[in-house]
Amino acid sequence: MKKITIILSLLLLGVFAIAQPRGRHDDFEKYKALKVSFMTEKLELTPQEAQQFWPIYNEFDKKRFETHQKRRELEEQVKTNYDKYSESEFKKASYEIIDQAVKESSLLKEYHEKFLRVLPAKKVVIIGQVENEFRFKMIREYRQREREGDDRK
Template sequence: MKFLQNSTINKMMRKTFIFLVLSIFTASVFGQPPQNDKHEDFEIYKAKRVSYMTEKLQLTPDEAQKFWPLYNEFDKKRADCHWTRKRMEDEIRQQYDQLTEKDFKKMNSEIVQLYIQEANLLKEYNDKFLTVLPARKVILVGPTENEFRFQMIREYRQKRRDENKQ
């Protein structure tokens, strides 16, 4: 079985699959009418994330087909929690001097509940990921997300430095 994992055919299939996934995402981005740059940038970011994580997690085409719909569902719910919490934190900053102790306690409780909700999502989707991927790959999902995010930050900063040189 190890022979099949390391075979040239398997590597070619994985690269072909990654290329196809990236092509589909890219085609969907460029096939739509122009929208704001942030939306397009985010679509490109998501396509790069799919490619990066698929490669780093060494997902087979079958695993990827089952994993990505679950991951996208998880990511959307997690982002909803994050942005709700961020809006609340922004509201606190803007109205800080007008809020009462009662307001602070209520908002604090709501923020903590959002963190708990996010943790529950992580547990729920970790269990779902384990139904479609081996544990050795599931355990790498979080660290791989972080690696990708840091790589994107480095690329963004480098791009900004290059733009400032001109």
């Protein structure tokens, strides 16, 4: 398993080392590839598990991102219009924000069931932890590049 992960990581890093960055899309694709490699290794996914897990996870991650973005937009609208909103507008906005949070929770529950169909519970239970670990790793690396004055941000 570790050999597969190492080979996958080296292959992905080699591709990115050769390719010239072309903007945010490339950065996002690189981020996704690093996330796949990191999570595959940390979850110790077998090739069969990875083949079944990643399409489900990618679908979940896309829906979760869209729902989260909608909630953030609503929160930003409240912040922007804070001095203009009436009590009824605040009430409406608060319900819309809560509805988005509930949708996020529902997605988590729905996809938890889907993950359990393709992975053992031992792996499913740590998906969120591994996601956070990856996110913090990326933040640390970004901050390190900032300190070093690297232009590749």
